[in-house]
Amino acid sequence: xxxxxxxxxxxxxxxxxxxxxxxxxxxxxxxxxxxxxxxxxxxxxxxxxxxxxxxxxxxxxxxxxxxxxxxxxxxxxxxxxxxxxxxxxxxxxxxxxxxxxxxxxxxxxxxxxxxxxxxxxxxxxxxxxxxxxxxxxxxxxxxxxxxxxxxxxxxxxxxxxxxxxxxxxxxxxxxxxxxxxxxxxxxxxxxxxxxxxxxxxxxxxxxxxxxx
Amino acid sequence: xxxxxxxxxxxxxxxxxxxxxxxxxxxxxxxxxxxxxxxxxxxxxxxxxxxxxxxxxxxxxxxxxxxxxxxxxxxxxxxxxxxxxxxxxxxxxxxxxxxxxxxxxxxxxxxxxxxxxxxxxxxxxxxxxxxxxxxxxxxxxxxxxxxxxxxxxxxxxxxxxxxxxxxxxxxxxxxxxxxxxxxxxxxxxxxxxxxxxxxxxxxxxxxxxxxx
Amino acid sequence: xxxxxxxxxxxxxxxxxxxxxxxxxxxxxxxxxxxxxxxxxxxxxxxxxxxxxxxxxxxxxxxxxxxxxxxxxxxxxxxxxxxxxxxxxxxxxxxxxxxxxxxxxxxxxxxxxxxxxxxxxxxxxxxxxxxxxxxxxxxxxxxxxxxxxxxxxxxxxxxxxxxxxxxxxxxxxxxxxxxxxxxxxxxxxxxxxxxxxxxxxxxxxxxxxxxx
Amino acid sequence: xxxxxxxxxxxxxxxxxxxxxxxxxxxxxxxxxxxxxxxxxxxxxxxxxxxxxxxxxxxxxxxxxxxxxxxxxxxxxxxxxxxxxxxxxxxxxxxxxxxxxxxxxxxxxxxxxxxxxxxxxxxxxxxxxxxxxxxxxxxxxxxxxxxxxxxxxxxxxxxxxxxxxxxxxxxxxxxxxxxxxxxxxxxxxxxxxxxxxxxxxxxxxxxxxxxx
Numbered sequence: 001x002x003x004x005x006x007x008x009x010x011x012x013x014x015x016x017x018x019x020x021x022x023x024x025x026x027x028x029x030x031x032x033x034x035x036x037x038x039x040x041x042x043x044x045x046x047x048x049x050x051x052x053x054x055x056x057x058x059x060x061x062x063x064x065x066x067x068x069x070x071x072x073x074x075x076x077x078x079x080x081x082x083x084x085x086x087x088x089x090x091x092x093x094x095x096x097x098x099x100x101x102x103x104x105x106x107x108x109x110x111x112x113x114x115x116x117x118x119x120x121x122x123x124x125x126x127x128x129x130x131x132x133x134x135x136x137x138x139x140x141x142x143x144x145x146x147x148x149x150x151x152x153x154x155x156x157x158x159x160x161x162x163x164x165x166x167x168x169x170x171x172x173x174x175x176x177x178x179x180x181x182x183x184x185x186x187x188x189x190x191x192x193x194x195x196x197x198x199x200x201x202x203x204x205x206x207x208x209x210x211x212x
Numbered sequence: 213x214x215x216x217x218x219x220x221x222x223x224x225x226x227x228x229x230x231x232x233x234x235x236x237x238x239x240x241x242x243x244x245x246x247x248x249x250x251x252x253x254x255x256x257x258x259x260x261x262x263x264x265x266x267x268x269x270x271x272x273x274x275x276x277x278x279x280x281x282x283x284x285x286x287x288x289x290x291x292x293x294x295x296x297x298x299x300x301x302x303x304x305x306x307x308x309x310x311x312x313x314x315x316x317x318x319x320x321x322x323x324x325x326x327x328x329x330x331x332x333x334x335x336x337x338x339x340x341x342x343x344x345x346x347x348x349x350x351x352x353x354x355x356x357x358x359x360x361x362x363x364x365x366x367x368x369x370x371x372x373x374x375x376x377x378x379x380x381x382x383x384x385x386x387x388x389x390x391x392x393x394x395x396x397x398x399x400x401x402x403x404x405x406x407x408x409x410x411x412x413x414x415x416x417x418x419x420x421x422x423x424x
Numbered sequence: 425x426x427x428x429x430x431x432x433x434x435x436x437x438x439x440x441x442x443x444x445x446x447x448x449x450x451x452x453x454x455x456x457x458x459x460x461x462x463x464x465x466x467x468x469x470x471x472x473x474x475x476x477x478x479x480x481x482x483x484x485x486x487x488x489x490x491x492x493x494x495x496x497x498x499x500x501x502x503x504x505x506x507x508x509x510x511x512x513x514x515x516x517x518x519x520x521x522x523x524x525x526x527x528x529x530x531x532x533x534x535x536x537x538x539x540x541x542x543x544x545x546x547x548x549x550x551x552x553x554x555x556x557x558x559x560x561x562x563x564x565x566x567x568x569x570x571x572x573x574x575x576x577x578x579x580x581x582x583x584x585x586x587x588x589x590x591x592x593x594x595x596x597x598x599x600x601x602x603x604x605x606x607x608x609x610x611x612x613x614x615x616x617x618x619x620x621x622x623x624x625x626x627x628x629x630x631x632x633x634x635x636x
Numbered sequence: 637x638x639x640x641x642x643x644x645x646x647x648x649x650x651x652x653x654x655x656x657x658x659x660x661x662x663x664x665x666x667x668x669x670x671x672x673x674x675x676x677x678x679x680x681x682x683x684x685x686x687x688x689x690x691x692x693x694x695x696x697x698x699x700x701x702x703x704x705x706x707x708x709x710x711x712x713x714x715x716x717x718x719x720x721x722x723x724x725x726x727x728x729x730x731x732x733x734x735x736x737x738x739x740x741x742x743x744x745x746x747x748x749x750x751x752x753x754x755x756x757x758x759x760x761x762x763x764x765x766x767x768x769x770x771x772x773x774x775x776x777x778x779x780x781x782x783x784x785x786x787x788x789x790x791x792x793x794x795x796x797x798x799x800x801x802x803x804x805x806x807x808x809x810x811x812x813x814x815x816x817x818x819x820x821x822x823x824x825x826x827x828x829x830x831x832x833x834x835x836x837x838x839x840x841x842x843x844x845x846x847x848x
Contacts, residue, residue, distance in 0.1 A: 003249040003250050003272075003309065003310060004250070004310055004312075004397070006272075007250065007266045007268065008410070008423050010266040010267035010268055011265060011266050011267070011410045011423065013267045014264065014265055014266065014267045015408050015410075018264065018267070019408045020408075026259070026405055026406075026408070029259045030259075030317075030318060034258045034259050034320075037215035038215050039256075042277075044274050044276050044301065044302070045274070046241075046246045046248035046270065046271045046272060046273050046275070047238070047241045047242075047246055047271055048270075049263040049264075049270070049273075049275070051261040051263065051264055052226065052230065052261075052263055052270075053223060053226055054222040054223050055222035055223070055226045055230070056219065056222055058258065058259050058261070058264075059258045059259055060215075060218075060258060061261075062257070062258045063256055063258070063261070063277050064256050064277055064278065065254075065275050065276055065298075066276065066278075066294040066297070066298055067294070067297050072294075081338050081341065081342060082278040082279070082284075082294045082295050082342055083278070083294050084338040084342075085278070085279050085337075085338040085339045085343075086277075086278055086279045087338075088337055088339050089256070089320065089321065089339055093320065093339075097215065098216055100216075100219070105242075106242060108301065109301065125297075125300055126293050126296040126297040126299075126300045127297045127300050127305075129297065130293060130296075130297030131297075185216070187216065193238055193241070193242050194238075194239075196232075198223045211220050211223065348591050351591070351600055352591070352594065354594075354600060354603075354604050355594050355600060356627075358604035358605065358606075379563070379564070382563035382564065382566075382567050383559070383560070383563060388563050388566060388567060391567040392570035394570075398567075417630075418630035427673035427674050427696075427733065427734060428734055428736075428821070428823065430696075431674065431690045431692065431736070432834070432847050434690040434691035434692055435690050435691070435834045435847065437691045438688065438689055438691045439832050442688065442691070444832075450683070450829055450830075450832070453683045453829070454741075457742070458681060458682045458683055458744075460682035461639040462639050462640070462643065463680075468698050468699055468700050468725065468726065469698070470665075470670045470672035470695045470697050470698045470699070471662070471665045471694050471695055472694075473685070473687040473688075473694070473697075475685040475687065476650065476654065476685075476687055476688070476694075477647060477650055478643045478646040478647050478650065479647070479650045479654070480643065480646055482683050482684075482688070483683055484639075484642075484682060485682050485685075486680050486682045487680055487685070488680050488701055488702065489678075489699050489700055489701040490700065490702075490719070490721070490722055491718070491721050491722045494718075505762050505765065505766060506706075506708075506718045506766055507702070507718050508766075509703050509761075509763045509765065509766030510680045510702055510703045512762045512763050513680070513703050513744065513763055517744065517763075522640055524640075524643070529666075530669070532669070532670075532729065533725065549721075549724055550720040550721040550724045551721045551724050551725055551729075553717065553721065554717060554720075609640070611640065617662055617665070618662075618666050620655045620656075620662070622644070622647045622651075635644050635647065
């Protein structure tokens with residue numbers, strides 16, 4: 001059975017169990033439309049599905065997934081701001097109350113960012129271009145931890161990149177406004193796959209601390 | 213209990229059940245890294261989680277989620293090509309064998325695209341800018357179905373937009389090359405929430421047909 | 425007799441026969457101006473003259489001829505949009521009721537487009553630049569028919585390029601509007617010189633089918 | 637019978653007569669490819685079909701048709717240089733021996749160019765943009781003939797625009813080279829529909845003189 005056939009089989013299981021059990025919920029969500037309370041900005045990584053990791057129900061989470069769960073800054077030039085468009089949809093149209101930036105351990109995008117030496121020219125292609133969003137995180141780590149093991153640098157950079165994205169969220173005027181009015185809250189979370197732990201950024205201690 | 217507390221409770225359930233049951237799998241995925249066989253380009257919509265709808269396991273799907281599950285064309289100008297970066301990561305680094313563009317019924321992004329009259333100037337903001345990726349889909353529907361009920365137009369446009377994204381996937385040279393060599397297969401799927409059906413585009417009949 | 429002398433001799437024959445026989449028509453067309461009902465976008469190819477192939481009278485067809493009968497997408501940047509200017513003249517000033525994109529077999533422009541391998545960089549010069557209009561047609565053919573005989577690929581690409589031009593016609597707002605209002609109809613035709621057949625695209629069957 | 641049905645009927649007549657009578661010629665042109673000796677740059681005008689006006693056979697003329705039969709200057713910036721691409725194909729690939737710029741009386745494009753007063757801002761849209769190619773012709777006419785009847789100005793401008801296009805042809809390095817080597821000849825012709833006359837530009841007298 002190739003992988004596409006496996007997905008079709010998986011859909012049939014979903015159809016028999018999850019869909020049938022949640023039939024009333026799906027009907028309501030179809031009739032009334034979605035009204036999620038939370039946006040999650042997650043990574044494309046196949047090991048970290050935001051809905052599964054939070055055991056959420058259909059309709060709960062508006063989920064953006066890109067490489068390394070990054071939020072670029074507000075910019076009106078350029079084209080195809082996919083993540084910005086999704087934030088606009090969730091914040092202005094769906095009026096969510098929370099945005100969770102959900103990072104995770106062993107992120108390939110962050111590792112690629114750190115693989116270059118401090119003075120290197122940035123790599124070619126879309127990934128290198130995209131990862132520039134997190135260049136402040138890289139710079140902080142390289143300036144403080146130069147010479148330490150790469151594993152430790154990667155982990156630190158994964159967490160710093162979440163803080164960069166939280167900063168970038170505030171560059172969107174319609175986010176800043178709602179945050180100031182306490183209509184919208186921003187959260188930085190980090191899923192540590194290895195130990196099955198979920199950490200949250202605590203601005204008071206300036207650390208990521210276990211939620212669970 | 214607010215929504216963030218609910219998510220934390222959900223994580224604890226995930227931790228006790230899903231994570232414990234898949235402990236060996238998570239360990240292996242952490243040690244060896246991910247090697248998903250399929251990219252899914254899905255919508256941010258809270259009702260359509262690709263991993264849940266296909267009952268997939270951790271490590272199975274590299275998932276990109278943006279508004280209306282769109283793939284923009286290959287373009288080297290502009291900045292922050294989030295979706296293109298994710299495709300590059302999945303195709304060139306992870307060497308997936310399939311890309312599924314997973315559309316769905318009742319898509320808010322597609323409805324926004326059709327709400328404008330044929331002669332209207334496009335709206336402002338990131339969503340309108342982003343949805344331009346699907347303007348060929350909109351044009352086809354407006355040219356053929358002008359005057360028909362909006363619901364029918366939206367459904368047709370949701371499906372045409374999948375075809376536009378399939379065309380756009382082929383504009384990436386490293387995708388076209390692999391498709392021509394039969395190393396990578398492209399699929400257009402449509403999840404009909406209302407009836408719990410999964411349809412796939414059949415190029416032979418030029419129709420979306422039930423998979424299940 | 426060189427070719428220019430032959431053309432002058434040809435004009436004399438035209439003058440004696442066609443012009444004299446249609447004297448009243450030419451007089452009327454001169455006094456009242458032209459009011460063609462149809463635009464034809466045809467190829468420059470010397471073997472496929474749209475007025476001759478449809479045995480049309482003076483005044484019947486507003487004819488645009490460029491390499492490979494392409495319609496570029498609506499774009500307000502750039503200069504010297506010759507085809508777009510001609511469409512604007514025919515649609516907005518002459519108010520034609522039909523646009524026929526007339527492709528044909530053995531098109532040199534399409535063959536040039538396919539001569540490059542999937543991963544090749546595009547060639548230099550105006551032709552390569554112009555033929556980029558049809559790159560989606562090329563991609564579709566290369567993704568589906570890689571390894572098949574070039575003749576079959578060229579024929580498929582000639583037909584796909586017509587569909588790309590039909591899509592591109594709809595990107596002009598004053599075309600989309602008239603098509604939606606049923607004031608203007610778009611047609612994709614294909615002249616098969618070898619067999620003397622004229623095929624038309626049928627959106628229902630997604631095929632080119634014999635008209636004659 | 638609508639116009640599209642008329643065109644199909646016209647094709648059937650073409651098929652029965654012209655195509656059958658020229659069967660051997662079409663077969664040869666299909667097998668050996670086209671080898672026209674002459675490019676004609678003609679107008680889209682429905683009253684002036686270059687192949688009909690010169691009673692030419694299939695395979696004789698490589699025909700470019702745009703609004704007002706203009707040749708833009710050689711320019712490598714910008715996109716979609718349709719006319720330049722067609723010239724490149726005819727001159728460099730088909731190696732034609734002649735280029736005829738075929739103007740005509742009562743040209744709507746030229747009239748539009750002259751309708752603006754000398755100090756006017758140019759109109760909007762593709763036509764105004766495209767007609768800028770002929771702005772030198774307009775300037776010459778307005779400087780010499782200001783106050784004369786519009787009809788006379790239009791006719792003079794139609795002829796001056798042919799001279800501008802002849803100048804522009806020489807801006808293409810691969811045209812200039814062949815003209816200097818006497819491998820390619822440039823001709824400026826003017827079809828006077830009203831009187832059924834064909835005029836050619838004579839550089840010696842600096843006039844358009846009857847060919848027939």
